[in-house]
Amino acid sequence: MTPEIHQLDETDKRILLAMDPDPRIPVMMLAQILGLARGTVQARLEKLAASGALRPNSIRVSPAALGRGVSAAVSAEVDQSLLNEAIAALREIPEVLDCVAPAGDTDLLIRVAAKDPDDLYRVSEVIRLCPGIKRTSTSMFLREVIPYRTTGLLEE
Amino acid sequence: MTPEIHQLDETDKRILLAMDPDPRIPVMMLAQILGLARGTVQARLEKLAASGALRPNSIRVSPAALGRGVSAAVSAEVDQSLLNEAIAALREIPEVLDCVAPAGDTDLLIRVAAKDPDDLYRVSEVIRLCPGIKRTSTSMFLREVIPYRTTGLLEE
DNA sequence: ACAAGACTAGTCAAAATGCCCAACCGAACC
DNA sequence: GGTTCGGTTGGGCATTTTGACTAGTCTTGT
Structure with a gap:
């Protein structure tokens, strides 16, 4: 029934929260903010992008700005x-x-x-x-x- | 009455569409995809981030993934x-x-x-x-x- | 006890970034 | 006409970040 959606764990959520204000924050900065190794964050980000857990970026555009x-x-x-x-x-x-x-x-x-x-x-x-x-x-x-x-x- | 919302022009929209699949795409790549100078894209991105036209990144997270x-x-x-x-x-x-x-x-x-x-x-x-x-x-x-x-x- | 998977901490060359610049263009203004 | 102004261009530059590795550690399930 559930269409096999990759569930996010605690680390994923922390990463996403840290990216909340700006998704373009460098991986290195993320890593040091979260106290993780850069490789870890990098691997997580790749998995997140591939997992389909994130919707397209364009949904962030406020209709009012359009x-x-x-x-x-x-x-x-x-x-x-x-x-x-x-x-x-x-x-x-x-x-x-x-x-x-x-x-x-x-x-x-x-x-x-x-x-x-x-x-x-x-x-x-x-x-x-x-x-x-x-x-x-x-x-x-x-x-x-x-x-x-x-x-x-x-x-x- | 309208709370002074920065309206996006054609270039802004093109940039946003190009970032749709992945907001972390390098500025240089954006520039060459869109046929613009890097400085232009960079300036636009900074304005976009400051304009409030974009909602937080976390809204991209699918509730299903949570x-x-x-x-x-x-x-x-x-x-x-x-x-x-x-x-x-x-x-x-x-x-x-x-x-x-x-x-x-x-x-x-x-x-x-x-x-x-x-x-x-x-x-x-x-x-x-x-x-x-x-x-x-x-x-x-x-x-x-x-x-x-x-x-x-x-x-x- | 073992194997698998995730995390760490480190390296490296290649690429991108941030920040300058002078020059150019078009539109608006005097 | 001439001028100022904002946005764009193409370029350079030092610094930072990236991607792709490595090897060692830690945790977890079997």
Whole structure:
């Protein structure tokens, strides 16, 4: 069931926490901060990169820096027979940040980023026009209360 | 109103896209891939790091690699007079990945990661016990249809 | 007790970095 | 027209870092 994901151990987490402010920190500095041998850190980094435990770097880019200061959740009801087509179409929309399938009433929960409320309306229209999408309900985010993070889990 | 966020130009985006697979790629390699002078890329990288346009590196860590293969959305109704206390309490829960305040019926939309459905139940209990939280509704994600990304916006 | 794997501490040549420079370009301004 | 300004270029330079090794130590499971 679990797709064989390389679990990170204590050392991996310490390395990642030390790289949190800047992933481009030299390995030597990491090693001396963490009190490890350079070779050790180097080997860990290579394994980490190969393990698939890290998502692409581009997810670090704040949508706001890309001029998309308005984000929202779009919940969509989907014609089940067209689910794959709907997903494929959503994937082509750059403003779609991510999409999950929750248990419950809504079929797809889509997170989007737009330039402004007007642009958000446009994006929600584009989504509504995707094949298989029967109904959508958009709710804008008034505030990002806690920005996405994993530090808590890394520190545990 | 907009908190003075440094907007990325075309060159910034190209640099970020080239760093997508590995943020530790040497500056020299970046420069020759992009056909820019090394000094230019170096200057851009420094500005990018200082601009706040990039989120911490730790958000790249997949919760699954931390043993949290189950994620969910918890929508919470909050006693408005205790909103700040509720948020402060949520911030202390490591399993809380992020939290937004949507316009509409639910006051807070909380994304959480847990080890398994049982653990998810525990986490939702912890949330329910936060000060000011009146009612919660948890819906587990059956599938991550489109993983979080910003590549589309970077390429535009 | 043994083998396997991870860690250490050290070496080395090759490469990259940080930090200079003078020169160049285009846009904005007087 | 002329000028200043920010960003870029291509170059040099000393220093640091990297990648790829080594051999010895430590821990863990069998």
